[in-house]
Amino acid sequence: MSLLSGFIAIIGPPNVGKSTLLNKFLGQKIAITSPRPQTTRNRILGIYNGDDCQMVFIDTPGIHQTRSLLHKSMVRTAKASLSEVDIILLVVGLEECVHSKELKIILRVLKKAAKPAILAINKIDLIKKEHLLPIIESYSKLYRFDSIIPISALYGDGLETLREEVKKRLSTGPQFFPPEIRTDKSEEFLIAEIIREKIYYETREELPYSSAVVVERLEEDPERNLINVMAVIYVEKASQKGMIIGKNGRMIKKIGTKARIEIERIFSAKVYLGLFVKVEKKWSSDTRSLRRLGY
Numbered sequence: 001m002s003l004l005s006g007f008i009a010i011i012g013p014p015n016v017g018k019s020t021l022l023n024k025f026l027g028q029k030i031a032i033t034s035p036r037p038q039t040t041r042n043r044i045l046g047i048y049n050g051d052d053c054q055m056v057f058i059d060t061p062g063i064h065q066t067r068s069l070l071h072k073s074m075v076r077t078a079k080a081s082l083s084e085v086d087i088i089l090l091v092v093g094l095e096e097c098v099h100s101k102e103l104k105i106i107l108r109v110l111k112k113a114a115k116p117a118i119l120a121i122n123k124i125d126l127i128k129k130e131h132l133l134p135i136i137e138s139y140s141k142l143y144r145f146d147s148i149i150p151i152s153a154l155y156g157d158g159l160e161t162l163r164e165e166v167k168k169r170l171s172t173g174p175q176f177f178p179p180e181i182r183t184d185k186s187e188e189f190l191i192a193e194i195i196r197e198k199i200y201y202e203t204r205e206e207l208p209y210s211s212a213v214v215v216e217r218l219e220e221d222p223e224r225n226l227i228n229v230m231a232v233i234y235v236e237k238a239s240q241k242g243m244i245i246g247k248n249g250r251m252i253k254k255i256g257t258k259a260r261i262e263i264e265r266i267f268s269a270k271v272y273l274g275l276f277v278k279v280e281k282k283w284s285s286d287t288r289s290l291r292r293l294g295y
């Protein structure tokens with residue numbers, strides 16, 4: 001039997017639900033999500049295997065206008081993903097996105113890429129059905145999308161239709177990855193991201209944006225079904241180190257416990273998680289630090 005396959009970039013403004021969509025498509029958490037913009041910082045592959053198809057999705061950081069070196073590198077990553085795919089899946093929010101600056105930038109790169117483009121209007125669970133039609137209409141005036149599908153990535157509405165729309169545009173091709181492979185990212189990356197996600201949820205203001213996480217050691221003991229992890233949270237200033245640790249170490253304990261519980265669930269193993277905080281001065285605006293931290 002011949003196989004349909006292809007690469008699909010999931011792009012869009014920040015915080016519209018790109019990573020939520022990737023996870024829901026795969027039925028498995030591959031990318032972290034949060035209510036704050038700029039959660040995703042890297043390009044993350046997620047592979048979906050159907051009976052007769054393989055879809056390789058690429059989740060990307062939200063495209064936006066920025067001066068920060070870290071965010072510039074994120075936007076570059078997102079734009080670069082367009083050159084390596086067959087189909088572009090643009091995810092947007094509801095009416096607040098239609099005339100946004102971000103969308104203008106994105107439509108420009110979309111035009112330049114000149115590839116099949118599907119628009120997914122996300123978070124439709126938040127509005128009444130009768131308000132949807134005018135939103136679809138305003139989006140359809142902006143660009144000649146090959147297809148426009150309203151969805152709720154969180155609740156799964158419209159995802160079957162969206163999957164079919166993607167499938168229609170795949171071509172006969174090779175199986176790019178063996179079926180047991182779900183992502184191109186390492187266990188170390190996934191664990192570091194889970195810790196980073198907890199920081200996004202538990203801390204305030206600039207702290208999530210000044211934090212980066214690196215897993216420095218990961219040892220598995222299959223006999224005892226145990227994983228031993230040592231990870232470092234990098235922040236930019238000494239005062240931020242204090243905030244991450246919290247009074248009597250309460251904050252770091254909370255982040256560590258929440259991360260550990262989730263890592264245990266994902267890997268079905270007991271986890272020892274050692275968390276350390278280090279200051280790497282202004283890492284988010286230093287090219288060398290950015291590279292070292294994986295951005």
Ligand SMILES: Nc1nc2c(ncn2[C@@H]2O[C@H](COP(=O)(O)OP(=O)(O)OP(=O)(O)O)[C@@H](O)[C@H]2O)c(=O)[nH]1
Nearest residue numbers: 015016017018019020033034038039040062153154
């Ligand atoms: N109500 C509702 N919320 C959603 C839906 N999809 C995502 N969200 C929420 O929107 C927020 C952002 O979701 P993410 O998946 O992190 O968004 P993203 O586009 O990957 O964001 P960045 O990586 O920062 O660009 C989270 O709080 C999600 O729970 C949806 O269909 N309905």
Ligand SMILES: [Mg+2]
Nearest residue numbers: 018019039040
């Ligand atoms: Mg994301």
